[in-house]
Amino acid sequence: MIFLTRRATFSASHFYWNQSWSEEKNRQVFGRCSNRNGHGHNYTLEVTVAGDPDPVTGFVVDLKWLKDVMEREVLSAWDHRHLNHEISEFATTMPTCENIAIAAWRRLEPAIIAANGARLATIRVYETPEIFAEFRGLQEQVFDPGAQHRGEA
């Protein structure tokens, strides 16, 4: 089993605001992230798929194909957009790193399942180089790099 990761970047703006809370509580929980005009990040999207290399091509998946899927399903929709105002997933869901990772998973998984090859293993979204979130799907599978080696997988 090989885990293969493709990385891409997109730039978008967002802010955090829970409509059912008072302004004071939004300020208290979200701090400056609640400024209503939003702010932006250069996000990094890492998509990891898992599978065995094809005996003919040696590929887990064709990286050009994966690049095109990421571009078509995610980047073309999110790049240079305001996530709260323009992206349907975040109309009522907070566009945190966690939820962006989950939304990216939902956008990418159908195309990856349809290709009938590797499975989607992990989505990691960096908001800055120091802040990131990861989603491993609803039926989360062990993603412990050492587990197989230790005979636990």
Added chain:
Amino acid sequence: MTAYFGRRYMLSASHRLHCDGLTDDQNRAAYGKCNNPHGHGHNYIIEVVIGGPVSPETGMVINLVDLDAVVQTQVLNRFDLANLNLDPLFTAQVPTTENLCREIFRILLNALPADPPDLKLEYVRVEETENNFFQCFKL
């Protein structure tokens, strides 16, 4: 729905790899230049990943302000700009980055906020330089 939140911190510290149970020659053979008598330092990157349900109210696994507070008080205040060999954790064990990684995992395991519930320390990763790093998933 379970997701993982990760945060990277930096601390600068010095250490000397030296085992009292070994002779000088054995120490030199085991640790090479890391055994130089006055020690040396690194800018360590501490990556902390927390797993847990995503709160429908906040969209977060953990508020990074809360995680920052724990890491600042428990880890950075203790080890940043310090000599690791002088910390009581490293009187009986060599302050290799393996051991530092495991000790930080142990410290954070006992210090995670009780709220929200169901938080899990997924792993601690310590990068000693750009070219080597260590990860602890469990004790």
